[in-house]
Amino acid sequence: MLRVKDFKRHYGDLLAVDRFSMEANSHEIVGLIGPDGAGKTTILRSIATLQNMEDGEVTIDGLDVRTDFLKIRKRLGYMPGQFSLYPDLSVWENLSFFMDIHGVRYEQCKDAIDPIFSQLAPFKSRKSGQLSGGMKQKLALCCALVNQPSLLLLDEPTTGVDPVSRREFWNILKDYRSQGTSMVVSTPYMDEAMMCDQILLIHEGKVLESGSPKALIEKPRNRSFYQIEGIPSSEIYRFKQNIMRRHPEVFAYLSGKAIRVIAKKEHSLMNILQETLSRVSGIIREVTPDIEDVFMFHLTNRNDV
Numbered sequence: 356m357l358r359v360k361d362f363k364r365h366y367g368d369l370l371a372v373d374r375f376s377m378e379a380n381s382h383e384i385v386g387l388i389g390p391d392g393a394g395k396t397t398i399l400r401s402i403a404t405l406q407n408m409e410d411g412e413v414t415i416d417g418l419d420v421r422t423d424f425l426k427i428r429k430r431l432g433y434m435p436g437q438f439s440l441y442p443d444l445s446v447w448e449n450l451s452f453f454m455d456i457h458g459v460r461y462e463q464c465k466d467a468i469d470p471i472f473s474q475l476a477p478f479k480s481r482k483s484g485q486l487s488g489g490m491k492q493k494l495a496l497c498c499a500l501v502n503q504p505s506l507l508l509l510d511e512p513t514t515g516v517d518p519v520s521r522r523e524f525w526n527i528l529k530d531y532r533s534q535g536t537s538m539v540v541s542t543p544y545m546d547e548a549m550m551c552d553q554i555l556l557i558h559e560g561k562v563l564e565s566g567s568p569k570a571l572i573e574k575p576r577n578r579s580f581y582q583i584e585g586i587p588s589s590e591i592y593r594f595k596q597n598i599m600r601r602h603p604e605v606f607a608y609l610s611g612k613a614i615r616v617i618a619k620k621e622h623s624l625m626n627i628l629q630e631t632l633s634r635v636s637g638i639i640r641e642v643t644p645d646i647e648d649v650f651m652f653h654l655t656n657r658n659d660v
């Protein structure tokens with residue numbers, strides 16, 4: 356139902372999105388996974404008809420965003436990255452405002468919003484600026500659902516939200532998916548990628564790789580991924596840099612309190628890494644890659660070409 360083909364967008368000289376293509380069908384959550392500045396907001400705002408495209412095609416149910424944007428807006432729910440509701444209005448007043456914009460009454464959208472609104476109802480009169488981070492995001496999602504959209508666009512909906520509320524929020528999204536809504540969700544959190552049906556790993560406006568998260572994790576299996584643990588935190592950055600300087604055939608990066616290492620070419624690194632550890636205490640073990648590793652792997656490959 357959503358098709359994006361060869362979408363391109365500059366800001367001045369900066370090429371923010373370069374020949375980006377994707378599809379999202381009903382019952383599907385598609386994740387745009389990438390760090391800050393990858394181009395996720397630009398893509399979502401353009402699909403949401405809020406920003407002009409420079410080049411490319413975006414259609415929703417066959418309708419073109421350039422010419423049919425008024426019809427498209429009726430089918431879309433968009434939740435911007437920044438909390439964009441009125442902090443001085445109550446929960447109910449914000450919701451009413453969105454219902455007025457879409458010309459619907461509560462009774463008409465009750466079925467669509469109640470799974471979330473029932474959780475917000477006890478705070479109905481509270482100013483939205485005084486809600487917790489997780490509750491604010493639920494209210495924003497509620498407002499995006501009043502027109503019962505078939506396509507939901509969610510820009511980093513869980514950024515700044517605590518882990519428990521993040522999980523809750525994703526459970527809500529999965530419920531809407533099971534009812535047929537299709538969703539495009541951007542996130543900088545690699546763990547959230549695993550909750551999507553399809554993901555696109557994006558870096559500097561380009562798609563590094565796309566597919567189901569499971570398939571992407573399987574793909575680089577001909578490479579080995581290692582983790583070095585136990586390096587004192589005061590030395591860890593220097594240690595990582597040293598590995599990269601002394602061994603151009605490997606790519607190393609920090610992951611929490613550990614260093615992750617991938618070989619740029621297909622070969623084992625155990626000997627190399629053991630040698631680097633001879634002067635410092637630490638443990639090396641081979642690990643199964645997660646999405647963050649896969650992202651780094653494709654980034655390394657691209658930079659190496």
Ligand SMILES: Nc1ncnc2c1ncn2[C@@H]1O[C@H](COP(=O)(O)OP(=O)(O)OP(=O)(O)O)[C@@H](O)[C@H]1O
Pocket residue numbers: 366369371389390391392393394395396397398
């Ligand atoms: N209005 C603008 N004018 C100039 N540059 C912009 C503008 N909006 C975005 N950019 C730049 O375009 C690139 C992509 O930004 P975009 O906001 O789409 O990425 P993002 O992945 O959503 O990142 P973030 O999470 O930081 O918003 C970034 O380098 C950003 O600085």
